[in-house]
Amino acid sequence: MAGGRPVTARTGLDANLVVPDRLDAALAVGPGEVVAVVGPNGAGKSTLVHALSGLVPATGRAVLDGADLLGRTPRERSVGVVFQDQRLFPHLSALDNVAFGLRSRGADNRAARARARDWLERLAVADLADRRPAQLSGGQAQRVAIARALVTDPDLLLLDEPFTGLDVGVAAMLRIELGRHLAEFRGVTVLVTHDALDALTLATSLAVLHQGRVVQHGAPDEVAARPRTEHVARLVGLNVIREGDRLRSFSPAAVTVGLQAPADSTRNRWQGVVRGAAPHGDAIRIQVSGDRDLIADVTPAASRELALVPGQQVWLSVKETAVTTYDATS
Numbered sequence: 361m362a363g364g365r366p367v368t369a370r371t372g373l374d375a376n377l378v379v380p381d382r383l384d385a386a387l388a389v390g391p392g393e394v395v396a397v398v399g400p401n402g403a404g405k406s407t408l409v410h411a412l413s414g415l416v417p418a419t420g421r422a423v424l425d426g427a428d429l430l431g432r433t434p435r436e437r438s439v440g441v442v443f444q445d446q447r448l449f450p451h452l453s454a455l456d457n458v459a460f461g462l463r464s465r466g467a468d469n470r471a472a473r474a475r476a477r478d479w480l481e482r483l484a485v486a487d488l489a490d491r492r493p494a495q496l497s498g499g500q501a502q503r504v505a506i507a508r509a510l511v512t513d514p515d516l517l518l519l520d521e522p523f524t525g526l527d528v529g530v531a532a533m534l535r536i537e538l539g540r541h542l543a544e545f546r547g548v549t550v551l552v553t554h555d556a557l558d559a560l561t562l563a564t565s566l567a568v569l570h571q572g573r574v575v576q577h578g579a580p581d582e583v584a585a586r587p588r589t590e591h592v593a594r595l596v597g598l599n600v601i602r603e604g605d606r607l608r609s610f611s612p613a614a615v616t617v618g619l620q621a622p623a624d625s626t627r628n629r630w631q632g633v634v635r636g637a638a639p640h641g642d643a644i645r646i647q648v649s650g651d652r653d654l655i656a657d658v659t660p661a662a663s664r665e666l667a668l669v670p671g672q673q674v675w676l677s678v679k680e681t682a683v684t685t686y687d688a689t690s
């Protein structure tokens with residue numbers, strides 16, 4: 361059972377998982393690290409999580425602390441899982457939901473319940489121990505689910521969109537608390553998210569999935585500064601343009617918007633049509649599509665003066681000094 365193992369034995373995850381037509385993903389993550397997996401719908405994020413947990417059969421390898429997970433049944437894997445929709449046992453109390461994993465690993469009932477209560481306390485829901493899942497709010501149930509995943513001290517923690525569907529304030533609070541637990545967690549964490557905030561605040565590295573493959577994996581700041589896919593550029597709020605083997609990125613704040621073609625002959629100018637506009641901090645962020653899909657931040661006053669509403673034809677330009685150019689493959 362968890363607790364008896366020396367922590368120093370943990371060496372992390374080294375995986376290359378293949379699910380035909382869905383996934384062919386290589387990933388190496390050290391112990392104590394949190395990798396945020398991002399990518400568009402259908403990129404293979406859930407398939408990766410399910411392959412690691414054993415819910416979807418996979419070939420290749422997934423070596424976790426020296427042992428290949430793929431040769432093990434889901435129950436034999438030291439993996440804790442939190443899904444977006446909790447999946448708590450409906451007929452068990454919050455306490456018994458958390459104690460379940462310990463009991464199925466052979467812990468006696470009293471010890472399992474004591475440890476489960478301790479984890480409910482850590483997640484600030486000990487007062488709800490006797491409630492069934494149907495009597496919990498979404499945020500409370502997610503706290504129970506996190507306690508249930510961590511109570512066995514797994515080698516691998518899988519979090520699949522843990523904050524999706526929660527109220528913004530509840531999600532913000534839970535994100536901070538989860539961050540505290542992850543800082544103490546000595547196993548490997550794989551966090552699937554659609555949220556740049558999760559990726560940049562909770563993760564020690566960012567892995568970008570695209571059509572089933574990991575196309576970029578690095579420190580969150582590095583990936584955010586030099587995104588290789590359109591999806592990640594959007595996630596971190598940058599424009600990115602591919603020119604052969606080179607990528608060129610620039611901030612929406614650096615984009616000048618006008619109704620006439622810019623007078624200078626910069627090559628960084630594009631014509632398009634406003635597709636949407638929404639507040640973004642103190643600015644209005646407009647989406648423009650044309651030869652390129654781009655975003656630009658303008659002041660509310662400029663937005664009014666230029667009538668930047670959907671359908672408006674505009675010119676966008678950016679100074680060359682505001683553009684970062686880098687290799688698409690390195």
Ligand SMILES: Nc1ncnc2c1ncn2[C@@H]1O[C@H](COP(=O)(O)OP(=O)(O)OP(=O)(O)O)[C@@H](O)[C@H]1O
Nearest residue numbers: 381382383399400401402403404405406407408569
């Ligand atoms: N049960 C399944 N059988 C066959 N193909 C599937 C199955 N589930 C998903 N797929 C396909 O596998 C690919 C990866 O899907 P997956 O659900 O892993 O993506 P995802 O990145 O999690 O997407 P989302 O963000 O929409 O949840 C997609 O092409 C999808 O259509």
